[in-house]
Amino acid sequence: MKLLTFRSQGTVRWGAAVDGGIVDLARRLPGIASVKALLEGGDAALQQARAALADARPDLQLADVQLLVPVQQPEKILCIGVNYAHRNAEYKDGSTLPQHPSIFVRFPDSFVGHGEALLAPPESQQLDYEGEIVIAIGRPVRRASSREEALAAIGGLTIMNEGTIRDWVHHAKFNVTQGKNWQGSGAIGPWIVTADEFTAGYGQLHLTTHVNGELRQDDTTASLMFDFAHLVTYLSTFITLKPGDLIATGTPIGAGVRFEPPRFLKAGDRVEVTVDGIGTLSNPVRDEEVLR
Template identity: 55%
Template structure:
């Protein structure tokens, strides 16, 4: 099922997007998609949606980020083998994942514009697959990792390239400008996927119709199950936590000259079996 958070003239809610419209599950069960995950009630939500009539037409709702208040947004960097080679620094394949954190307000939703801040003209795109945790755990074995996935979403992990180099040991500054990235349009529940799909899932990114990124999770140095197991060694992973799994090669910074995003551009990130996330670009309103 495609779980969404959304807004109408009546306020914010959450539910399931069906082919013929939206079931307002929040109007029936209360809470948010995040709270339902935390309470372990996702199966109840599925049953509610399956047994309910459509409440809204798709055109009558404005999509929000699927998980509005995640406790953690953990992002894995340089996770595709050919992306490590793309740096052209002669480094060996890493033994452990690179990791940084983002805040929820550094993202916007599907069909909303990314903001290019006045501090930089180097706004870049990074198409990624997002894991949403559905079952808490510490020190999760790899062979049990998939049991902890609630669903998948899509991310444009927008980055201000010059600001990721403002300090020697971190990239946090360039990863957390307001509305510089996006998540959405929805979360597809884990029962829609098999282990084989997790391990060979295609992600593509277009800018203004030009295909810039195209790879599959088979190229990942650290697959989903390893990422979950690794993070759970030091994090207490909890339902509603969000994990960005890394981007393929082809980001704008890697072109010569670089192809950074400009106001008026359109970025489309598509993940097979999940959906397509679309955003424009504007200068940040001041």
């Protein structure tokens, strides 16, 4: 299933993408309030959703609604830094490969949905893109004791453009929080593809990022230093991962900051992040309007 959240005629609803349209599952399953509630309901709720989709025809067209971040107000958005092996070499600092994942957090308001504009703030000219695959947790897990338990906690996958304000990342020595959380600087979507769709596993997922049609990032999850099972195991050691929590698994080489000279985003640009088996997250860029 492709689970999504959308706004139609001023109302936020949830459903599934089917045949280029949307089946309104909020109407068909009134006891389940959202995508997050569906994930919290576990296998029983997912079976309800699948039953509701059987032979269902779209109620709405994708073009007629505003797609939102699939999980609204997730409790946790955990982001993994420098997780593709080539990225470590990209820093050219002579460091060895890390023994543990690098982790930071983002806030829900720093993201928009598919099709919405990324906001370039007036305080910086260094808005950058980072295409990533995102794990959506589907069941609670703490101290996963095996790869099988960790993988079973994955409810599905979505896509992130983990927009970064590069100069603000370097305002302090030991954190990146301020550069990673500008309002509307990143995007998540267009939907969550449930885990049962990935019958071949997660080891060869292909990700590309295009800016204005130009290929900038191109890699597969075979290059990850810490794969999905490892990330869920490591993170669940110190915190309970809950349904609807999101884990951004890292970005390949090719971000704008790494070009000579750097190629940051500007108003009028369009960023498209595509992952085989999920789809394409597409967003234009516009200057943020500052009211004074």
